[in-house]
Each structure stands twice: as C-alpha cells, then as structure tokens.
Amino acid sequence: MGSIKIEGLKKSFGNQVVIPGADLEIENGEFVVFVGPSGCGKSTLLRVVAGLEEPTAGRILIDGQDVTHAAPARRKLAMVFQSYALYPHMTVQQNIAFPLKMAGASADLIKTRVHEVAKSLDLLPYLERRPRALSGGQRQRVAIGRAIIRQPTGFLFDEPLSNLDAALRVSMRKEILDLHGRLRSTMIYVTHDQVEAMTMADRIAVMNAGRVEQFDTPLELYRNPANLFVAGFIGSPK
Ligand code: ADP
Numbered sequence: 001m002g003s004i005k006i007e008g009l010k011k012s013f014g015n016q017v018v019i020p021g022a023d024l025e026i027e028n029g030e031f032v033v034f035v036g037p038s039g040c041g042k043s044t045l046l047r048v049v050a051g052l053e054e055p056t057a058g059r060i061l062i063d064g065q066d067v068t069h070a071a072p073a074r075r076k077l078a079m080v081f082q083s084y085a086l087y088p089h090m091t092v093q094q095n096i097a098f099p100l101k102m103a104g105a106s107a108d109l110i111k112t113r114v115h116e117v118a119k120s121l122d123l124l125p126y127l128e129r130r131p132r133a134l135s136g137g138q139r140q141r142v143a144i145g146r147a148i149i150r151q152p153t154g155f156l157f158d159e160p161l162s163n164l165d166a167a168l169r170v171s172m173r174k175e176i177l178d179l180h181g182r183l184r185s186t187m188i189y190v191t192h193d194q195v196e197a198m199t200m201a202d203r204i205a206v207m208n209a210g211r212v213e214q215f216d217t218p219l220e221l222y223r224n225p226a227n228l229f230v231a232g233f234i235g236s237p238k
C-alpha cells in the first residue's frame with residue numbers, strides 16, 4: 001500500500017503555466033524528495049497530490065486507484081507543512097488527538113493512539129503543555145504526531161524544517177528518516193536544499209520551471225546528470 005503515480009500532470013493558475021507536464025511513479029515505501037529552486041512548482045505539485053489543488057490536466061493514482069478528483073481526506077496522505085500550524089490554545093495531547101476526534105473516534109481509541117504516537121516521538125513528558133512552551137523541534141514532532149495519528153499510507157512534507165536552526169535541522173532530518181525506517185510508509189519530501197535531498201532520498205526528482213528534469217537515486221544523479229541544470233543543481237562535476 002502506498003504507491004503514488006503522477007500521470008501527464010499539468011497545472012496552471014489563470015494563464016500562468018506552473019507545471020507544463022509531469023510524470024512520476026513513486027513506489028510503495030520509497031522516500032522521494034522533490035528538489036529545485038524556489039518558485040519551480042514543488043509545493044504546487046505536492047498540493048495536487050494531496051488534493052488541495054485540482055490539476056488542469058492529468059491524473060493522480062494511489063495504489064492504482066484514480067484519486068484525481070477525490071477529497072484530500074480520502075487519499076490517506078498526511079501533510080506536514082513548514083509552519084507547524086499547531087493550535088495554540090490546545091495542549092500537545094489535544095493537538096495530536098484532533099484529527100481522530102474530527103473523524104469521530106471513541107475516547108478510548110483516542111487515548112490509546114495518542115499515547116502510542118507520543119511515545120514513538122518522545123513526547124510523553126510534554127502532553128499537557130501548549131505549543132508556546134515547546135522548542136521548535138518539539139513542535140515539529142507534535143505536527144508529525146498529528147499527521148501519523150490516523151495511520152496514513154503516505155506522508156507529504158513541504159519544507160518541514162526550513163523554520164528551524166541548522167543544528168536542529170540535522171537532528172530532525174534523522175528523526176524523519178527514523179520514522180520512515182519504522183513505518184516504511186511512502187514519503188514525499190519537498191525542499192530547495194540540495195544537501196537535504198542528497199542525504200535523505202531514496203530517489204530525487206529534480207525540478208526546474210515545473211518540469212521534472214530527472215528522477216533518480218542520489219548516486220545516479222551525481223554520476224550521470226541528465227543535463228547541465230541537474231549537474232549544476234546537484235553540484236556534480238559534469
Ligand atoms: P515552490 O514550492 O517550488 O517554491 P510553488 O509551487 O509554491 O513553488 O509556486 C510555483 C509558481 O506557482 C509560483 O510562480 C507561484 O507564484 C505560483 N502559484 C502557486 N500557488 C498559486 C496560487 N494559488 N495562485 C496563483 N499562483 C500560484
């Protein structure tokens with residue numbers, strides 16, 4: 001469970017063509033990074049996969065099912081944004097529980113799941129705190145906790161670490177990769193940071209002006225960049 005296929009995807013806003021055409025096949029359990037300069041359409045592509053934007057043309061398939069016009073909640077994908085967007089008036093516990101509560105889960109189930117999730121993210125000591133009493137890294141973990149509580153088949157991260165300082169970014173990268181190792185869920189991770197892409201990804205989609213220039217492993221991109229843009233962006237010697 002968790003393959004994601006992007007087929008002949010186009011997206012325009014008015015007469016601005018943001019994605020002239022994208023095709024990608026992401027396998028179940030892969031950690032895929034979309035990387036490219038600011039404004040190249042990474043967030044737009046991710047938002048189309050999430051169902052937050054309608055594509056102008058093309059299809060999105062999850063596990064072979066056409067979800068192009070399905071509501072975000074029906075796609076079983078959890079989205080983690082760069083701004084943590086936690087509810088400031090709710091405790092950590094309430095923040096993590098929120099999606100389950102909205103889905104109408106029983107109080108018992110909510111309690112059990114919140115405990116499991118908080119434990120796996122080392123958040124048990126902070127359950128009664130409000131977001132303002134947490135560090136940046138702890139807040140990010142609460143955002144991840146809120147994303148995993150409904151046991152999604154896939155995760156979509158949009159520059160989740162760009163608000164954090166350099167040291168924290170390094171440790172959070174590791175936490176996200178540990179999470180991937182434990183859950184083995186498909187993850188798409190958007191960043192404009194080449195180092196983040198090269199160190200985290202199973203495969204990287206290098207984007208430029210709404211096109212996927214190359215989709216390959218970090219090693220292949222480095223050894224055999226498809227063109228000068230990829231070579232320049234990845235920093236390989238070609
Ligand atoms: P990235 O995430 O790679 O920085 P985005 O996907 O956010 O790039 O943006 C790509 C282009 O699409 C930009 O020119 C941006 O202004 C435009 N864009 C994104 N969302 C909208 C929107 N809702 N309405 C109009 N233009 C948009």
Ligand code: MG
Nearest residue numbers: 042043044159
């Ligand atoms: Mg973006």
